[in-house]
Amino acid sequence: MRIGGVLNLLGRLLIVLSLMLLTPVPFSIYFQDGMVPAFLTCSMLGLTAGAGLIILFLPEKELQFKDGFAIVAFSWLFLALLGALPYYISGCIPSFIDAFFESMSGFTTTGSTILSNIEVLPKSLLFWRTMTHWLGGMGIIVLTLAILPLLGIGGMQLFQAEVPGPTKDRLTPRIQDTARILWSVYFLMTALETGLLMLGGVDFFNAVTHSFATLATGGFSNYNASIAHYHSTYVQLVIIVFMFLAGANFSLHYMALKGDLKAYWKNEEFRFYFYILACAVLLIFVANHITHTYTDTFKNLRDTLFQATSIMTTTGFGTADFDRWPPFARLLLVTLMFIGGCAGSTGGGIKVVRCLLFFKYARSQLHRLVHPRQVETIKLGNMRVAQDVMIGILSFFAIYIAVFISASLMVTALGVDIVTGPSAVIATLNNIGPGLHLVGPTQNYGHLPSLAKLVLIFCMLAGRLELYTIAIFFVPGFWKMTRAPRLRWKRPV
Amino acid sequence: MIVGAGQVGQYLCEKFSSEGQEVVLVDKNEKKLQRLERELNILTVRGSGASARVLAEAGISKTDLFIAVTDSDEVNLVACFVSRHYSVKTRIARVRSEELLMPDSLLNEEVLGIDLIISPDWAMADEIIKLIQVSEAFDTAEFSDGQVLLLGYIVHQDHPFIGKSLYQIGKIAPDTKYVMAAIIRQGETIIPRGEDVIQAGDKIYLMMLKKDMAKVEKLFSFSSKLPSRIFIIGGGDIGYMVARQLEETSIEIKIVEMDKKRCEFLSENLAHSIVLNMDGLDAQALIEEGIDMADLVIAVTRSATTNILGSLLAKHHGTKRCITKITRHDFIPMLDKLGIDVALSPRQVAADMIIRYVRRADIVSVATILDTDAEVIEVTVPDSKRFDNVALKDLKVPAGALVGAVVRQGKAFIPSGDSRIQPGDNLVIFFTREAARKVEEFFQA
Numbered sequence: 001m002r003i004g005g006v007l008n009l010l011g012r013l014l015i016v017l018s019l020m021l022l023t024p025v026p027f028s029i030y031f032q033d034g035m036v037p038a039f040l041t042c043s044m045l046g047l048t049a050g051a052g053l054i055i056l057f058l059p060e061k062e063l064q065f066k067d068g069f070a071i072v073a074f075s076w077l078f079l080a081l082l083g084a085l086p087y088y089i090s091g092c093i094p095s096f097i098d099a100f101f102e103s104m105s106g107f108t109t110t111g112s113t114i115l116s117n118i119e120v121l122p123k124s125l126l127f128w129r130t131m132t133h134w135l136g137g138m139g140i141i142v143l144t145l146a147i148l149p150l151l152g153i154g155g156m157q158l159f160q161a162e163v164p165g166p167t168k169d170r171l172t173p174r175i176q177d178t179a180r181i182l183w184s185v186y187f188l189m190t191a192l193e194t195g196l197l198m199l200g201g202v203d204f205f206n207a208v209t210h211s212f213a214t215l216a217t218g219g220f221s222n223y224n225a226s227i228a229h230y231h232s233t234y235v236q237l238v239i240i241v242f243m244f245l246a247g248a249n250f251s252l253h254y255m256a257l258k259g260d261l262k263a264y265w266k267n268e269e270f271r272f273y274f275y276i277l278a279c280a281v282l283l284i285f286v287a288n289h290i291t292h293t294y295t296d297t298f299k300n301l302r303d304t305l306f307q308a309t310s311i312m313t314t315t316g317f318g319t320a321d322f323d324r325w326p327p328f329a330r331l332l333l334v335t336l337m338f339i340g341g342c343a344g345s346t347g348g349g350i351k352v353v354r355c356l357l358f359f360k361y362a363r364s365q366l367h368r369l370v371h372p373r374q375v376e377t378i379k380l381g382n383m384r385v386a387q388d389v390m391i392g393i394l395s396f397f398a399i400y401i402a403v404f405i406s407a408s409l410m411v412t413a414l415g416v417d418i419v420t421g422p423s424a425v426i427a428t429l430n431n432i433g434p435g436l437h438l439v440g441p442t443q444n445y446g447h448l449p450s451l452a453k454l455v456l457i458f459c460m461l462a463g464r465l466e467l468y469t470i471a472i473f474f475v476p477g478f479w480k481m482t483r484a485p486r487l488r489w490k491r492p493v
Numbered sequence: 494m495i496v497g498a499g500q501v502g503q504y505l506c507e508k509f510s511s512e513g514q515e516v517v518l519v520d521k522n523e524k525k526l527q528r529l530e531r532e533l534n535i536l537t538v539r540g541s542g543a544s545a546r547v548l549a550e551a552g553i554s555k556t557d558l559f560i561a562v563t564d565s566d567e568v569n570l571v572a573c574f575v576s577r578h579y580s581v582k583t584r585i586a587r588v589r590s591e592e593l594l595m596p597d598s599l600l601n602e603e604v605l606g607i608d609l610i611i612s613p614d615w616a617m618a619d620e621i622i623k624l625i626q627v628s629e630a631f632d633t634a635e636f637s638d639g640q641v642l643l644l645g646y647i648v649h650q651d652h653p654f655i656g657k658s659l660y661q662i663g664k665i666a667p668d669t670k671y672v673m674a675a676i677i678r679q680g681e682t683i684i685p686r687g688e689d690v691i692q693a694g695d696k697i698y699l700m701m702l703k704k705d706m707a708k709v710e711k712l713f714s715f716s717s718k719l720p721s722r723i724f725i726i727g728g729g730d731i732g733y734m735v736a737r738q739l740e741e742t743s744i745e746i747k748i749v750e751m752d753k754k755r756c757e758f759l760s761e762n763l764a765h766s767i768v769l770n771m772d773g774l775d776a777q778a779l780i781e782e783g784i785d786m787a788d789l790v791i792a793v794t795r796s797a798t799t800n801i802l803g804s805l806l807a808k809h810h811g812t813k814r815c816i817t818k819i820t821r822h823d824f825i826p827m828l829d830k831l832g833i834d835v836a837l838s839p840r841q842v843a844a845d846m847i848i849r850y851v852r853r854a855d856i857v858s859v860a861t862i863l864d865t866d867a868e869v870i871e872v873t874v875p876d877s878k879r880f881d882n883v884a885l886k887d888l889k890v891p892a893g894a895l896v897g898a899v900v901r902q903g904k905a906f907i908p909s910g911d912s913r914i915q916p917g918d919n920l921v922i923f924f925t926r927e928a929a930r931k932v933e934e935f936f937q938a
Contacts, residue, residue: 373771373778375756384761 001478004485005060006070011053013075016144017082018046023131024086027205028124035124038090046082058486063158066478069469072141072162076461079140080104083132092121097450104457106132107140108464109346111219111316111433112424112456114446118224123205129220130212136464137216137246137346138186146179162465171251185253186346190215193242200235214242217347219316219433226318226441233302236319240309247313247341248273268381269342269353276352280336281308284329291326312336314348316433323440330436334423337430348431348463350400353380354393361390399467404429407459414449424448428459494518494556496542496572497563498525500820500840501587501613505560505847510534512929517551520563543571545578553579558851562587562843573607585609585847591730609850613839618734620842621791621816624835625720625739631696631835635703636871636921640905641898642703643674643869643923646715647834648695653714660687662712670907671701671709672897674923675867680826682867682925684895700897700921702905720788720814721745726773726803727794728752728759731818731839735791736766747782749773773803776810785810793818804833869897869923872936876916886910891935893928897921 021043028035063071084103087093093102098114105112106129115121121129135143139162159175171178190211197207206222213220223229227239245253248270255263264270285304294300303320310317311333322333340349357378364376378385404425411421416438423435424445434441445453462470472478495502495509498520506529510516516535519542520526526537540547542563553559559581561569569586576584584607593610601610623633632645648655654662659673676683677696683689691697701709721744725732728750736746736759746766750756753770760768771778773794784790790807792800797819804815816835817828828836874880880888885896885908899908900919906912914920924932 367767371767371769371782373769373782375753375760375768375770377757377760379761 001070001482002060002063002067002485003070003482004057004487005063006067006074007053007485008057008059009071010075010078011050011057013141013144014046014050014053014078014082017079017135017140018043018050020131020135021046021082021086021128024124024127027127028122031123033122033124035086035090035122038086039124039128041089042082042085045085049082055488058488060486065160066472066481068158068160069472071158072465073461073469073473075141076107076465080107080457080461083107083128086125086128090122090125092125095450097453098446101445101453101457102129103132104460105428105433106130106218106220107136108431108460109133109137109216109218109314109348110428110431110460110463111213112428112435112439112445112460113220113433114444114453116444116446118222126222127205127209130209130218130222133216133218133220134190134212137218138183138250142179143183145176146183162469171254181254182250185250185257186215188257189242189245189253193238196238197235200230200232200238202230202235210239211242213317214239214315215246215346217243217246217313217315217341217345217431219310221317227306228319236302236306239317240306243309243313243315243317244277246315247309247345247347249342249344250346251344266381269356272356273342273352276336276339277308277312280312280332281305284308284325284332287326287329287332293325293329307333308336311432312339312347312349313341313345314430314432316427318434318441321440321442323436323442334426334436337426337432340430350397350430351466354396356380357385357390357393358397361394396467399471400429403459403462403467403471407455410455411448411452414452414455416448416452421452424452424456425459428456429463431460431463494548494551494553494559496520496548496559496561496569497587498522498529498537499562499564500838501562501843501847502560503529504840504844505562506533506535508844508848511926517556519547519551541568543568543575545575548572548575553581557582558585559583560585560847566590566593570605570607573605577606583608583851585611585850587611587613587843589614589730609847611843611846613843614730615734616842616846617793617818617837617839618731618738620837621731621735621793622738624816625723625789632698634869636869636898637900637903637905637919640703640900641700641921642706643698643700643897643921644706645677645696645698646713648691648693648697650693652691652693654691655693656690658688658690659685662691663687666712669708669712670705671699671712672895672907674698674700674869674895674897684893684923684925698923700907700923702898702907705907719744722783722787722789723747724749724779724782724784724787724790724807724812726790726792726800727818728755728768729793729795731793732791733759733762735793736763740764740766747787749779749782773799774806776806779806780810784812787812788814790815792816797821797824801828801831801833805831808832867923867925868929869921870932871900871919871921872932874914874916874918874920875936880914880916882913882915884911884913888914890922891924891928891931894922894924894932897923 021039025036025039028039080103081100083106084099087099087102088096093099101114141158141162145159159179171181193211193214194207197210198204209222221227227236230236252263252267252270281304285301288294288300288304306319307322322330338350339355340351341347343351343353357380360378364378367374367376378390407425408422411425412418419436420438423437424439427433427435439445494517495505496519498518502518506516506518510533518529518535518537519540521541523539526539529535530537538547538551542561553576559576561572563569566588569588573584573586586607588610589612631647634643673685675698676685676689678692699709723739723744723746725736725746725748728748732748736748739746740763747769748759748766749769749771750759751772756768756770769782784807790804790812792803792815794800800817800819804817807815814834816837817833819836819838825836890896896908898905898921899912899914922932
């Protein structure tokens, strides 16, 4: 690892984020909530730190694959720390760990909150909350690649580390163009949802912030009751549709925008994603119906559709307290949490395509027991999946289980109960938001011990960067290869 | 003029020269040419088919039909290209490359200026698919856009019609329309009459309308159910193409291939066939995979020995039927005795296609009957007094020929002696080779 080059790039990213920290300022002035000094202070702090890093460390001419991991992991950590400052400095969240939790939950599009009363927060801070979602959803490094030639060196390593997934679909030969396309589609869809929500009578501020949270599959809402605040079926339907789209591969949206609507159905992952969701909705609806959870069948259907979509796409918006649903429905939702969205979406979780290939692999092993001499290739659509991609997926599952179990053990060791603890880990590791019981949809994470919050922060980051980017830091050899940074001023000997 | 004295080339030389055509054969291999010149009544020229000088020397300026069937796609295409400078009427090239054969290929027949592009392997695969669709038949040909079928069956030991004459069989079900076009008895072709009697071991050719196929097969107690389990031994081009076409049906397919790399290719490109990496002669492994329960085994490896032995092995263990690819035409009569149901050679299938194409001018389609000297053609009745509203029995069709079906305005029917024909009708005629010339002359306007 070339630590000097990594820190230099980190400085540049800090500057980008510091500029982003100025976006809530107009809202602050408009709503006169007195947050202008806080945001300006944070922005200045970020600029100073970023400039300091750039001045101190010389950039490297080239980056290695490994360095990509380091840059992405470090920058996500430090960006989240910087993003936590507005909460802390303004005094809205007195504990720094809580502020850090809220910020990390924002950037990783998790949507778990430690706030019990969201509505008292200043408007500009609410905007910043969802802004972190929006930036984290498509990836701040991808954004930087897309709009600024700032990073200088070929961004493939960075792109791969920030937008993981078992297979890559590059839309253009140049990674910068791909990043630009993805962000344009993302931006366009956000604008579209904002417009549609405003048609339903939502004011501009809430329409924008909720669109940010939907498209990023984040889940922060400006209301304590989340989306249930809006009783309009239209608003809920718009959000359902956009959650569903945000959980699908953005390359497909790009192709659809170019006129190839069939691209969706031709994609095996998308079909599977759709089927899983449709089955889950049906099963939960029936379960709720049989147990008389709802008196109103239409409301049951609407809430089931909303919650299943919200959970599977890892958004985490709520219109119903699913913690009161029958055990079967709750467990099914937890299952959906694990699966998550499609690769190339803003959703978290294991990803549909990984599950699909995982089970295809298992099936081919079973076939081999029946026909010992059979040769079978694993295919996705009509394309053959290379052996090393398969091995990558299998080891992903191993790391995933290891992280899940050790995090659950740690959280329960800190005294959290057996439903709350693991479900909090699931909800954060898969970037969903609400878990079950004490961290259920009507609850929040504020009451958890501070150490447990740190564990969950780690889970959120690991889940967002899909494990490998974080797990590589636990390989001792990674650190041993660290090279001394090249400083701009050599210390006098 | 034929370029390339490979298997297809030799077969075509034999076929055309026996019909009295002047054949010039161009090839590089002198020994082969000397032998063929001795055996067949043809002229040979040594040299490369891609050389304009050689072709000119061989007399391309006087050639009507130009067929390039060397092993190399490039030579064939270049040879056809050269021939475009001369007044050749029809150009035919054989190619292997899949890219050229795809229907949407950029280099299609029109662009290349070639009348027919054929591939023996593709032709063979098509033939196999046709045979699978009419399960018990060992030979099949279609006429008038598939309305009329000619199917060949083997009469087994315990067949109910043994010892009965055609007249007697006809009386059993007078409503079922078919024509028994030929009986092949010990390699000899008989154009049957009412008093001929069916014997065990005969191969009979029945001509019928496609829609009547089920009825006729029931009458003759031949079953024609689609097989449900198929084994393909050999995952070469033929095996692959057959499997790919069969995947559209619900047939369960297993492909046996020795080469690991090829197996991976197959499993990648086929949707749900089971690809097995093993030797097609490994009896133990084949039985473990259930070859004894298979309805059909298609042996299409590169080696004829493996194909024949593999088929015999499968038959021995209880496979109902097998289609075997062979490369040597001379073996076909012998395979019969061994109990192999259908033996096909790609060169013959391809050569048939060429002959069918060449005769297309006034004769609509042609099929040669496997392992016999008989052919079936579809001709259009010329506009002449001789044919106007004449009953079939008065038509005086040359000896050794028989009208199997009549197609009038796109609709086919099976005629009886009293049926009258009109100019413009298409007749499907079955005839032996001795009668070929006479039949062609008979229908000249």
